[in-house]
Amino acid sequence: DTGVSQDPRHKITKRGQNVTFRCDPISEHNRLYWYRQTLGQGPEFLTYFQNEAQLEKSRLLSDRFSAERPKGSFSTLEIQRTEQGDSAMYLCASSPRWPNTEAFFGQGTRLTVV
Amino acid sequence: AQSVTQPDIHITVSEGASLELRCNYSYGATPYLFWYVQSPGQGLQLLLKYFSGDTLVQGIKGFEAEFKRSQSSFNLRKPSVHWSDAAEYFCAVGADEGGATNKLIFGTGTLLAVQP
Numbered sequence: 001d002t003g004v005s006q007d008p009r010h011k012i013t014k015r016g017q018n019v020t021f022r023c024d025p026i027s028e029h030n031r032l033y034w035y036r037q038t039l040g041q042g043p044e045f046l047t048y049f050q051n052e053a054q055l056e057k058s059r060l061l062s063d064r065f066s067a068e069r070p071k072g073s074f075s076t077l078e079i080q081r082t083e084q085g086d087s088a089m090y091l092c093a094s095s096p097r098w099p100n101t102e103a104f105f106g107q108g109t110r111l112t113v114v
Numbered sequence: 115a116q117s118v119t120q121p122d123i124h125i126t127v128s129e130g131a132s133l134e135l136r137c138n139y140s141y142g143a144t145p146y147l148f149w150y151v152q153s154p155g156q157g158l159q160l161l162l163k164y165f166s167g168d169t170l171v172q173g174i175k176g177f178e179a180e181f182k183r184s185q186s187s188f189n190l191r192k193p194s195v196h197w198s199d200a201a202e203y204f205c206a207v208g209a210d211e212g213g214a215t216n217k218l219i220f221g222t223g224t225l226l227a228v229q230p
Contacts, residue, residue, distance in 0.1 A: 004157075032216060042118075042204050043158070043219030056217065091157060102148065104216060105157040 002026075004106035006092050012112045013082055020078045020101065021109045025094030027055055032075050033103060035091040043091055049075060082113045116141050116209045120221035127195050128229045135190040135224050137205030146208030147188040148218065149179055153201045161203075164188065175199070200228045 006056055022073070025032050030051050035043035047057045051072035061067075064079050064082075069075040078092040089110050093103040117140045127133055139145055146165050150158040162173025171182040178192045188205060202225045206218040 033216075040222070042206075042222050043218070045209075045217040045219070048217055069192070089217055093158075102160045105150075105159075107155075107157040 004094055004104050006090075006106040007110050008109055009107065010110045010112075014085060015084060015113055018078065018080045019082060019111065020076055021090055021092075023075045023077070023092030023094075024108060025074070025092070026096075026104055027073075029096045030072065031095045031103075033067055033093045033095075034075070034077050035093065037089040037108070038087075046077075046090075051053055053080035057065055069098060077110075079102075082111075084113045087111055087113045098106075116219045118146075118205050118219055118221035120203075120205055120224050121225045123222070124225045124227070125229040126229060129197050130194050131143050133190075133192045133195045133199070133226070135203050135205075135226070137188045138186050139188060139189065139205070140186065140208045141207055145188075146206070147179075148179060148206040149173065149177070149188075149190045150204045150206060150220075151175075151201050152204065152223075160202065162189070166171055194228075195228055197228045197230065200226055202226070224225060 007022045032049045034046040037043040045058050046061050047067050050074040052069050064080045067077045089108045091108045093101045093105045118175045119138045149161040152158050161177045162171050164171050166183045172178050177192050200222045204223045205221045209217050209219050
């Protein structure tokens with residue numbers, strides 16, 4: 001068990017560019033979550049997968065955002081045509097079963113849009 | 115709608131002093147409650163959780179929290195703070211959508227500073 005891994009840890013991109021982040025959950029965790037955290041705020045839920053099925057998306061997830069978990073293992077979060085307001089920490093978490101265990105968080109990807 | 119309020123944005127305590135961080139939640143049913151800690155530039159680490167049973171829960175690093183239904187509170191406490199406890203602390207409630215709890219609602223966090 002190596003924990004939840006996120007790549008890259010930091011990303012600086014120009015406005016209008018597309019970016020993709022990857023999350024590798026703890027092996028055999030069937031639930032995977034994406035959160036966004038801006039400075040001075042708590043994490044905000046973006047979307048959630050159970051295995052490969054995306055079961056819920058927040059209204060925060062605009063059309064420019066898309067997430068996948070093609071084989072029920074790793075997940076990617078893509079942001080198209082980035083805007084400065086997308087600058088944030090993007091956190092991934094996984095859990096094996098809800099509710100009797102916690103979500104384990106990765107260290108996050110810090111996105112800066114310039 | 116579910117929500118979490120952490121009234122204290124920033125708290126400073128002296129090393130060795132006791133600590134209490136406040137958390138109030140709004141939730142229609144029995145909540146699942148969590149406290150997480152985040153060091154600068156890092157992800158979140160779970161300190162403790164409450165699902166049911168004993169309302170006083172023990173966590174890692176000497177932290178404890180007490181669930182008080184009548185006050186809709188889940189305050190975090192530590193009897194003696196160490197300098198390494200300086201971090202940001204988040205309270206969260208597990209949100210139940212249609213009977214399947216599948217996401218966390220976080221408060222805005224309390225930043226803890228520890229004076230020598």
